[in-house]
Amino acid sequence: MTSFNPAAFRAFAAAIGQEWVMTSAEDRISYSDHFAADESKHQPAAAIAPATAEEVRAVVRIANQYKVSLWPISRGKNFGYGGAAPVMKGAVVLDLSRMKKIEVDAENGTVLVEPGVSFFDLYDYLQERKIPLWLSVPGNSWGSVAGNALDRGVGYTSYGDHAARICGLEVVLPDGDLVRTGMGAMKDNPSWQLYKPGFGPSWDSMFCQSNFGIVTKLGLWLMPEPESVQGLDFEFDKPEDLGWAIDTIMPLRRDGVIQQSPSIGNWLRSAAVMTTRQQWTKDKGPLNDKVVTAIREKFKIGWWSVQVRFYGPTEITEASLRVLEKAFDKKPILSKKPAKWTRGDPPEGSPVTGVPVSFPLANANWHGGRGGHIGYSPVLPPKGDLAMDQFKRTYDLYSKFGMDYHASFAMGDRSLTNVNQILYDKDNPDMMGRVDAMFRALVADASAHNYGEYRTHIEYMDLVADSYKFNDHALRRLNERVKDALDPNGIIAPGKSGIWPKALRGERS
Numbered sequence: 001m002t003s004f005n006p007a008a009f010r011a012f013a014a015a016i017g018q019e020w021v022m023t024s025a026e027d028r029i030s031y032s033d034h035f036a037a038d039e040s041k042h043q044p045a046a047a048i049a050p051a052t053a054e055e056v057r058a059v060v061r062i063a064n065q066y067k068v069s070l071w072p073i074s075r076g077k078n079f080g081y082g083g084a085a086p087v088m089k090g091a092v093v094l095d096l097s098r099m100k101k102i103e104v105d106a107e108n109g110t111v112l113v114e115p116g117v118s119f120f121d122l123y124d125y126l127q128e129r130k131i132p133l134w135l136s137v138p139g140n141s142w143g144s145v146a147g148n149a150l151d152r153g154v155g156y157t158s159y160g161d162h163a164a165r166i167c168g169l170e171v172v173l174p175d176g177d178l179v180r181t182g183m184g185a186m187k188d189n190p191s192w193q194l195y196k197p198g199f200g201p202s203w204d205s206m207f208c209q210s211n212f213g214i215v216t217k218l219g220l221w222l223m224p225e226p227e228s229v230q231g232l233d234f235e236f237d238k239p240e241d242l243g244w245a246i247d248t249i250m251p252l253r254r255d256g257v258i259q260q261s262p263s264i265g266n267w268l269r270s271a272a273v274m275t276t277r278q279q280w281t282k283d284k285g286p287l288n289d290k291v292v293t294a295i296r297e298k299f300k301i302g303w304w305s306v307q308v309r310f311y312g313p314t315e316i317t318e319a320s321l322r323v324l325e326k327a328f329d330k331k332p333i334l335s336k337k338p339a340k341w342t343r344g345d346p347p348e349g350s351p352v353t354g355v356p357v358s359f360p361l362a363n364a365n366w367h368g369g370r371g372g373h374i375g376y377s378p379v380l381p382p383k384g385d386l387a388m389d390q391f392k393r394t395y396d397l398y399s400k401f402g403m404d405y406h407a408s409f410a411m412g413d414r415s416l417t418n419v420n421q422i423l424y425d426k427d428n429p430d431m432m433g434r435v436d437a438m439f440r441a442l443v444a445d446a447s448a449h450n451y452g453e454y455r456t457h458i459e460y461m462d463l464v465a466d467s468y469k470f471n472d473h474a475l476r477r478l479n480e481r482v483k484d485a486l487d488p489n490g491i492i493a494p495g496k497s498g499i500w501p502k503a504l505r506g507e508r509s
């Protein structure tokens with residue numbers, strides 16, 4: 001496939017303006033994955049930045065004509081999973097960050113955003129207009145409301161399953177056609193952002209983590225500002241507390257008393273955003289218990305920590321809090337701290353109250369040098385013993401590869417997502433030399449237990465897709481049949497989620 005065809009780039013410039021066609025070496029570097037071990041491996045050929053859906057359609061038609069692969073990004077802040085970079089080296093990044101329209105339905109608690117709207121943009125928009133709706137934001141809120149939801153990103157309020165809150169999309173298909181899903185399929189239907197299914201098959205989830213289209217508008221439900229938020233921050237002293245803590249919280253999660261997804265994280269998740277390794281030890285080897293204890297004492301954190309929150313009328317949050325207290329009664333917790341926010345209080349400034357933040361990005365500094373990380377996130381059933389087992393095996397692999405264990409277990413309605421970060425220093429060749437083998441060992445371990453990742457880095461999309469093996473990869477075959485039908489020239493995001501178009505299947509790693 002031609003990636004850098006001067007005639008194609010002249011046509012792109014004629015369609016969207018020369019200044020939005022970015023082809024210099026500097027541009028290629030800016031759209032690379034700065035967290036990656038080898039940034040050149042997935043470097044794009046160029047980037048182009050249309051400003052409207054009509055311009056996206058024009059770009060797609062040109063891409064078909066010249067067979068140029070496009071990699072759509074909303075804001076391209078997908079750190080840990082590939083940043084702005086494409087799976088296939090030499091693809092052209094389709095940067096949608098100039099598309100920044102916001103339409104809020106304050107009464108019904110919905111928003112229709114274009115891909116360039118960041119969490120900060122939407123937060124400011126709501127605050128400036130005093131619209132009493134709350135966001136759900138990811139730990140790194142630098143990205144896009146739409147892009148994050150399309151990658152099935154997560155937040156920490158009861159609206160934290162972002163893909164589940166999508167209601168209606170506008171999508172440019174690979175042949176340049178423009179479709180609106182759900183009730184949006186009827187012109188000017190007032191329920192586009194209100195009723196998810198529409199009539200007939202519903203397609204919203206087909207455009208999540210896929211390469212079947214380019215989303216140019218995304219409808220999302222927002223949480224009406226609650227009267228109160230109450231909860232507890234728990235600290236647990238020992239690694240083995242993970243199991244019973246999950247078994248204590250999970251029944252309340254399942255029966256709906258807890259409506260957010262509490263995420264129980266180890267000490268390093270908290271510490272890595274507040275300090276650096278060098279402040280505690282010059283030893284490059286595994287951290288010993290003395291160092292870990294000193295860090296925990298300084299920041300008053302447990303081996304594991306979790307924040308549980310309730311949202312709504314004060315009568316209800318108070319009653320829910322009592323149920324939580326009762327569940328933890330006589331359990332061997334290290335400490336618990338109450339948290340309370342009441343309408344009228346200043347914003348609390350944290351993701352559990354939907355305020356965008358960027359401080360978690362500080363964890364890239366843990367080792368010093370040019371920092372980065374890669375995410376490994378298998379999903380497992382929500383049982384304490386399985387979580388303990390998963391923790392021990394993963395911990396052992398971190399130790400074997402000489403890395404510092406950084407993990408959390410997010411409790412969904414019916415599942416646990418074990419989000420691990422492998423933190424590294426890109427200026428340490430010895431450390432970087434271990435990352436790939438470690439990641440592969442982790443995926444092999446998950447697969448051996450029949451667990452699959454919910455999301456992965458661009459380098460490992462084929463590896464993870466390959467682990468979904470039922471009936472000779474029937475799901476991948478289905479995905480690729482759909483891909484070939486919709487995108488015969490294979491121009492949209494080849495290789496995304498392990499889905500390759502016919503002409504490029506030889507690229508599968």
Ligand SMILES: Cc1cc2nc3c(=O)[nH]c(=O)nc-3n(C[C@H](O)[C@H](O)[C@H](O)COP(=O)(O)OP(=O)(O)OC[C@H]3O[C@@H](n4cnc5c(N)ncnc54)[C@H](O)[C@@H]3O)c2cc1C
Pocket residue numbers: 072073074075076077078079080082083084096115137138139140141142143144145146147148150151152153154155213214215216360361362363493496
């Ligand atoms: C310290 C740290 C903490 C983090 N915490 C969280 C967290 O709590 N929760 C979480 O979810 N993530 C987290 N992340 C990961 C990531 O930074 C966020 O998910 C971020 O929001 C993703 O970037 P983005 O929103 O700009 O999406 P993008 O990078 O623009 O898009 C994500 C992917 O979706 C696809 N896509 C984007 N837009 C479109 C479109 N319009 N049409 C079709 N496909 C599209 C692209 O393939 C892209 O690769 C964290 C990262 C770091 C470094």
